[in-house]
Each structure stands twice: as C-alpha cells, then as structure tokens.
Amino acid sequence: MPAGAAPEDKELLKQLAKIGGLHDYVYTSSGELAEKLQVSQQTASRKILELLDAGLIVRRMGTRKQLIRLSPSGVEVLRREYADYRALFQSGEGISVRGRIVAGLGEGRYYIGREGYRKAFGKLLGFDPYPGTLNVEVEPLDREKVAEVKDMDGLMIQEFQAEGRTFGAVKCFRAEIQGVEAAAIFPLRSHHTNVIELISPHFLREKLELADGAEVTVRIEIGQRA
Amino acid sequence: MPAGAAPEDKELLKQLAKIGGLHDYVYTSSGELAEKLQVSQQTASRKILELLDAGLIVRRMGTRKQLIRLSPSGVEVLRREYADYRALFQSGEGISVRGRIVAGLGEGRYYIGREGYRKAFGKLLGFDPYPGTLNVEVEPLDREKVAEVKDMDGLMIQEFQAEGRTFGAVKCFRAEIQGVEAAAIFPLRSHHTNVIELISPHFLREKLELADGAEVTVRIEIGQRA
DNA sequence: ATTACTATAGTGCGAGTAA
DNA sequence: TTTACTCGCACTATAGTAA
The missing domain is CATH 2.40.30.30 (Riboflavin kinase-like)
Structure with a gap:
C-alpha cells in the first residue's frame, strides 16, 4: 500500500517533485536534498536509499551527483496526499x-x-x-x-x-x-x-x-x- | 514562521482537519488520534502537547476526552502545504x-x-x-x-x-x-x-x-x- | 567532488503507572 | 475511563571517513 508512506518520506518526495522529479529525472545530490530537508548529508543519503528500497523513487548514478525521479508509486503517494488536501479545503464542491x-x-x-x-x-x-x-x-x-x-x-x-x-x-x-x-x-x-x-x-x-x-x-x- | 512545521506535526494537523478540526472544535481523545497516526496513545498525547506549545492547535479539556481545533497558524500550515501540492500538480493554470x-x-x-x-x-x-x-x-x-x-x-x-x-x-x-x-x-x-x-x-x-x-x-x- | 559505511551520540517511542 | 509523567530501550541522526 503506497499510501502508507511515513511523513518524512512524503517530505522528501515532495522536495524532489518541487525540483522537477515528478515528470523527469533531476540532477541533484544528497547534500542539496539535505539542505532542503534541514538534515545532514548522511541522513539525506540514507533516506534516498530507503525510498529506493521502498520503490518510491528510481535513480541513475552520475560520477558526481545523481539523477533521481519519482516512480509511479511515488507519484501516487503525492497524488493521494494532494487529494487529501483538496478534500479538506474544497469539500462539497x-x-x-x-x-x-x-x-x-x-x-x-x-x-x-x-x-x-x-x-x-x-x-x-x-x-x-x-x-x-x-x-x-x-x-x-x-x-x-x-x-x-x-x-x-x-x-x-x-x-x-x-x-x-x-x-x-x-x-x-x-x-x-x-x-x-x-x-x-x-x-x-x-x-x-x-x-x-x-x-x-x-x-x-x-x-x-x-x-x-x-x-x-x-x-x-x-x-x-x- | 509557521511553515516550518515538522512533517509529523503536519500529519497530526491533517488528521485533526480531516475530522473537522479546521472549522470547529472536535471531540476526540489521544487514543483515537494515536490510532489514526499509527502510534501509541502516549506518543499522540505528547504530540498534542507539542502542537499546543507551538501554537498550532487550541483545546479545551473535557472530563473525558478533549475538544481540539486548529489555531489560525495551524490552518495556515495546512494551507501552505496545500498550496505546495497545487503548484506541483496544476502549475501554469x-x-x-x-x-x-x-x-x-x-x-x-x-x-x-x-x-x-x-x-x-x-x-x-x-x-x-x-x-x-x-x-x-x-x-x-x-x-x-x-x-x-x-x-x-x-x-x-x-x-x-x-x-x-x-x-x-x-x-x-x-x-x-x-x-x-x-x-x-x-x-x-x-x-x-x-x-x-x-x-x-x-x-x-x-x-x-x-x-x-x-x-x-x-x-x-x-x-x-x- | 561525490556516496555511503561504521561508530557513537542523541532523540523519540512506548510500557508502566499516577492522578 | 481519560491525560500525561518517568524511564529504559531502540531507533535515528550525525561525525568521521573510505572509496
């Protein structure tokens, strides 16, 4: 069940999506993501590995940095989250x-x-x-x-x-x-x-x-x- | 800056909003919220206190259970989150x-x-x-x-x-x-x-x-x- | 430069329990 | 019944560092 992603997982997915990872691979590094998430480079690196393991993202390593994009189930997680918010703020419409x-x-x-x-x-x-x-x-x-x-x-x-x-x-x-x-x-x-x-x-x-x-x-x- | 809420804080705010806490007080208990968040009653209780401390929710205690609603800054946090998702999925419109x-x-x-x-x-x-x-x-x-x-x-x-x-x-x-x-x-x-x-x-x-x-x-x- | 391993420090979880 | 405290333990984050 992809909806069962932890809040921090969603946060990383969201940050990746914000820089374009929804539609295509984005060239980024664990350090860059660490800044956006306000955590250390090591933690960001580990979170990336976790999401990979959960099948929520896919990546190709570069010599420096890496190319990451959301997998279909990663996109689905964000979509569900979005649906939740839509329901909250515009119910009945x-x-x-x-x-x-x-x-x-x-x-x-x-x-x-x-x-x-x-x-x-x-x-x-x-x-x-x-x-x-x-x-x-x-x-x-x-x-x-x-x-x-x-x-x-x-x-x-x-x-x-x-x-x-x-x-x-x-x-x-x-x-x-x-x-x-x-x-x-x-x-x-x-x-x-x-x-x-x-x-x-x-x-x-x-x-x-x-x-x-x-x-x-x-x-x-x-x-x-x- | 209310946008700086941690992912788990947003999660609790979202769950409260889902049961009506956006617009009015909702009668609920730490145990009920614990279930929704998939954590123990103790953790839910602590998270409630943290959000209270951060000024994101307000509450009135009942003899059993409690009445909780989102504060204006709590609503603002969710609204910002919603805006993020909207920007992701419907940019350019x-x-x-x-x-x-x-x-x-x-x-x-x-x-x-x-x-x-x-x-x-x-x-x-x-x-x-x-x-x-x-x-x-x-x-x-x-x-x-x-x-x-x-x-x-x-x-x-x-x-x-x-x-x-x-x-x-x-x-x-x-x-x-x-x-x-x-x-x-x-x-x-x-x-x-x-x-x-x-x-x-x-x-x-x-x-x-x-x-x-x-x-x-x-x-x-x-x-x-x- | 990077990624990511290992070891340690620190934080948060939940069991037990008081009020 | 509730809420929420203390405390032990596990998990998670970071520092240091290798590749």
Whole structure:
C-alpha cells in the first residue's frame, strides 16, 4: 500500500517533485536534498536509499551527483496526499472538465448489462442506468483534474463473481453533463485519464442530441459519501 | 514562521482537519488520534502537547476526552502545504472566481497614486497602472479559492519607506477580467478574501461599462514567476 | 567532488503507572 | 475511563571517513 508512506518520506518526495522529479529525472545530490530537508548529508543519503528500497523513487548514478525521479508509486503517494488536501479545503464542491464525445467500443454496454453492476449502480446512485455508457474524451489540459478526482473518495462497487468470472471493482462519482444527471465510473484496474465513461438514467446521446465530436462540459461532484 | 512545521506535526494537523478540526472544535481523545497516526496513545498525547506549545492547535479539556481545533497558524500550515501540492500538480493554470463590482473606499486610488507603488507595478507587470482600483466582491463559494491563491507564489513588491512612513508589501498576480488585462493585488497585511482589488493599464470600470453590482468573472494566473 | 559505511551520540517511542 | 509523567530501550541522526 503506497499510501502508507511515513511523513518524512512524503517530505522528501515532495522536495524532489518541487525540483522537477515528478515528470523527469533531476540532477541533484544528497547534500542539496539535505539542505532542503534541514538534515545532514548522511541522513539525506540514507533516506534516498530507503525510498529506493521502498520503490518510491528510481535513480541513475552520475560520477558526481545523481539523477533521481519519482516512480509511479511515488507519484501516487503525492497524488493521494494532494487529494487529501483538496478534500479538506474544497469539500462539497465539484470540478468541471471539458471534452468531446467519442464512440465507445461497446464494452460499457456489455458491463452495464451485467446484473451485478446494474443492481450495484442502482443501489449506489439511486437510478436504474440506461444500458450503455457515454464516452467523453477529456481535453488534454483537464486530464490532470481527472487524475485528481480518481484519487478522491468515491462511491465504490466491490468486485464480484458471476458467470464464472470476476468482475472488477469500480469507483463512481455523481456527475452532471449539460444539466442532466449522470455518474462518472472508473474501473479501478484502469489508469486512463483521457476518457471519462458516464452512465445515467437517461439515454444521454439522444436526450442531449450529441453526435461524435460534440463539445461538452462534465461536472463531477467530489467530497461525497454514500 | 509557521511553515516550518515538522512533517509529523503536519500529519497530526491533517488528521485533526480531516475530522473537522479546521472549522470547529472536535471531540476526540489521544487514543483515537494515536490510532489514526499509527502510534501509541502516549506518543499522540505528547504530540498534542507539542502542537499546543507551538501554537498550532487550541483545546479545551473535557472530563473525558478533549475538544481540539486548529489555531489560525495551524490552518495556515495546512494551507501552505496545500498550496505546495497545487503548484506541483496544476502549475501554469489559472483559477476563475465570480463576483460583483462594489464601490471602493478610495484607498486603492490613494495607494496606487504613490510613486513607489506605481513604479513597482510598472516594473513588475509591464504596464503603467490606471490610477485607481476596481473592487470585486467575491461570491461566497469562491472565497476559498481566493484564500488559496493568496498562499501561492506571486509577484512581490517589498515594503518601502517614503513620505516619512512605511508602505507595506504587496503580492500581485496577473489576471484578466472579461478578457481585459489586469492584476490582482493583495496587501500582505490584510487577510481578507471577500474582496479582490484589481489594477490595470485601462480604466476598467469605463472600458467594460461596469456599474456597481455588475457580475464579472476574474481569472487569476497562478504558478508564475517574474 | 561525490556516496555511503561504521561508530557513537542523541532523540523519540512506548510500557508502566499516577492522578 | 481519560491525560500525561518517568524511564529504559531502540531507533535515528550525525561525525568521521573510505572509496
């Protein structure tokens, strides 16, 4: 569980992120990091080794200094931390993302057709979902927002067994598209942030007269509980 | 400097905030907090005393348990932390707030008339400000956003001496109101978040034909440097 | 220059317990 | 029940230093 990082570990990850380690390798030294953390060079060196060991960072040694960047799980730790703070300071609000309608691959229709999911959605969201999903390709600038939302507390559907196979867990958020009630659903397995899948009691595509490529705004509610 | 809190201190503040200690007293015990922090009751108790000593929380003892809430500087610590994360994950973006035009008290006009400020604004922002400010009363739901912005890195005007008195430091952010270039200015002394003061190379009120009470949207750029 | 090992000093943890 | 003290012990930080 990457969320279980100690506060000091998060601090070092944060400092690394601040100098660019989120997106790429940064050229730095244990001495430099020691200053930022207000500890000795030796301690910084040891902390680096600990984070390496925990798989939260990756590095390549230089002849002097070293190249360090956060690993995906290191990024995840910071993202979760960020989600915590967002929830604290802007609970009850929502975020809006813009995007355009794209054709799905029919998977949404398949999954939502399974009784396990349909019943779970009904119980969780209070509506019987139309048997299909509306896929919105999120504008690149807003994809970061989607990643944030996915880390927040949402309405969970636990994985279940049926028809001789396993159906994975899904996280949902109440949402609204052009004023119509809906919910954004995120399969826990997937880490995509470029497409949002929406379900709704309505046949959204028809009700909103949406053709592929149509521009829409989706508002997702955050900070909610069941 | 309240930002200098140790990582573990922030962790306890965060846990307290999560259970409501940001806005009001919460009824809790050292044992409960110990669980959340994954430490012993004794350690939690000691940490509470440390935060009290540092002035980051305030409390009233009950016969059993205790009532704890974050002090203003405790809130400030978390806010700064939040600002750090926001800068990491959404640098280069901006935030929008809605509000309505209100009459100023003429202070803006006075201050911006002082040569020290006028020259500093010109140097920092690249325009010669119109000698007056436009005051926007921010919609209550968006005031939290303003508080966030004020914690972020902005363009600073240091305090200076002139005319036998001291003129205080001001933090500025490039902004835009209804498509027109402007800057939001925040005197460091003030902690208000309900009114934003805007300066601009233009006489905004006339250019945008704004009467008192007119609704406007202000977009403030964040994550910028000089 | 660096990183990072070893040895020691120091700090913080938690068990026990009083109030 | 609570809070929070003392104290022994373990862990963590730093100094010194090798590579």
